[in-house]
Amino acid sequence: MKTLKIANIPGDGIGREVVPAATDVLHVIADLHGGLKFDFTEFPWSCEYYLEHGTMMSEDGMERLKDFDSIFLGAVGNLQLVPDHISLWGLLIKIRREFEQVINIRPAKMLKGVRSPLLNPKDFDLIVVRENSEGEYSSIGGNIYQGEDELAIQNAVFSRKGTERAMRFAFELAKTRRNFVTSATKSNGIVYSMPFWDSVFKDVSADYPEVKTDSQHIDALSAFFVTQPERFDVIVASNLFGDILTDLGAAIMGSIGVAPAANINVNGKYPSMFEPVHGSAPDIIGKGIANPIGQIWTAKMMLDHFGEHELGTTLINVIESVTNDGFLTPDIGGTYTTKEVTDVITTRLKEVEKTGKLVQSNNIEIL
Template identity: 80%
Template sequence: MKTIKVANIPGDGVGKEVVPAATEVLHALADLHGSLKFEFTEFPWSCEYYLEHGAMMPEDGLEILKEFDAIFLGAVGNLKLVPDHVSLWGLLIKIRREFEQVINIRPAKLLKGVQSPLVNPKDFDMIVVRENSEGEYSSIGGNIYKDEDEIAIQNAVFSRKASERAMRYAFELAKKRNKHVTSATKSNGIIYSMPFWDKVFKEVAKEYPEIKTDSQHIDALAAFFVTHPEKFDVIVASNLFGDILTDLGAAIMGSVGIAPAANINVNGKYPSMFEPVHGSAPDIIGKGIANPIGQIWTAKMMLDHFGEEDLGTILLDIVESVTADGFLTPDIGGSHTTKEVTDEVIARINNYKSEKLNEKTMGYTNV
């Protein structure tokens, strides 16, 4: 029996609704697998926790999380209670940085039954590999002077180590997909970091002669996501560029509510963290209509991470069958609730298991 220990952090808002939903789905999948088990431990760390304790997590929070195989996060943020820079840096970014989750990956594909805002999306299926530890989101900088002379300085940091690491991850991923990697750059406008990024990309590309490559300036690339998304396979990008592209990817899918993400620790020292892109969605809290697909698709990425790619593929295929048959929440044009969509996914997992058992029994009978 393979056991995966998962720390559940529902967090804020709809995270408290979609994490339990996806957890139920994972239990159903484990039952389908037969020799896989999930052990979930839930932690109440959130903005409400901050109001009570003065911190987003306890002082030994990271020590607690370190003992788990993975972290399953719902959402972070409630501007009415806690400023974003406090909530994010106190929980989400703290975990990312201190657990060396140096790679962020986010897929975007046209799901059956989900209407893309694009007139002709052409069945796009891509994944963005985002460098997740430095770049434009470094904490180096400061403010000087006051009044009309006030200056804010923000330093972007690009190391060869981190850039190569993200690029190699992208190339290895492309080997399992359609063998094409696109680099997001802006070397015609950013004079130091982006020409460096381009140079490192060309050097890494030489190690993968079987992979086709191209390099696109970020402004043109954003436009191509809208006009020709079907042309992309794996895109590798810096922290900021990757952040922007992945939100655009969620938008062309039809809703940020269906977009998943994974923050990957590549050295095995700490757990990786899996989270949907949608945030806490304060406008629909408590209405029971939060889209669970983002969290469920995130569960699929967690399965892939642990080598259960076949099971992950089964899950995403079932999700697509559910959306294709019109089981949609309001954000993607439907009228179904969080529970109804989740229950339908679980029912189809159970049906899949029954069908496979019947096939197996019939096979024995024929022998």
């Protein structure tokens, strides 16, 4: 029996609703494997934890997390309780940085049955590889002076090691997909870091002659995400550009509630962390209508990370069978609850386990 030890951090808001839903799904899908088991340990770290303890996680939190196989995170943030720069840097970004989760990957694709706001989305299927450790989010800078002379300085740091690492990850990923990598740049406006980025991209590209490449300025690239998303396969981007592009990717899918993400440690020293793109959604907390698909698709990415690609493919196929049959939460035009959507997904997974195939409600076999 292969047992995977997972640290669950539901966090804030709807994270406490969608993490249990996805955990239930993972228990069910483990039964499809037969020799796979998930061992979940839950941690209460959140903004409420901060109000009680003065810190977003326990002092020994990182030490407690380091021996898990992965971390499954729901959402972080509650501006009514704790400022974002405290909540994020005290939990989410702390884990990313100290566990050397240097790559962030976020897919965006047309889900069957989910209406995109685009008039003609043409079944796009892309994935953004975001450099996750430095760039524009480097914590170097400061504030000086007061009043009208007040000055804020924020330094963006781009190392060859970090930049090349993200790009090579993108190229290796593209080899498993459609052999096309697009670089997000802004070398016509940012005079040092982006020409450096372009230079490293050119160097790395030379090692992958079988992979087609393109380079687009971030403003034009953002426009193409709306007008021609089907043209893209793998996009590699800096920390800030990747962050913006992936929220846009979620938007053209139809809702940020369906978008997954993974923070990957590539050296094997520490666990990777899996989290949906959505936040804590304070406006719908406790209503039972949070979309569980973002968290469940994130679980699919975790399965892929562990080499369980067949189970991951089964899970995304089940998700699409459910959305295609109209089992949708309100954010994507439906009336179903978090529990109802989750229950349909688990029921269909059990159907696969029992029969070896999945049949939608319209009796079309898709597995």
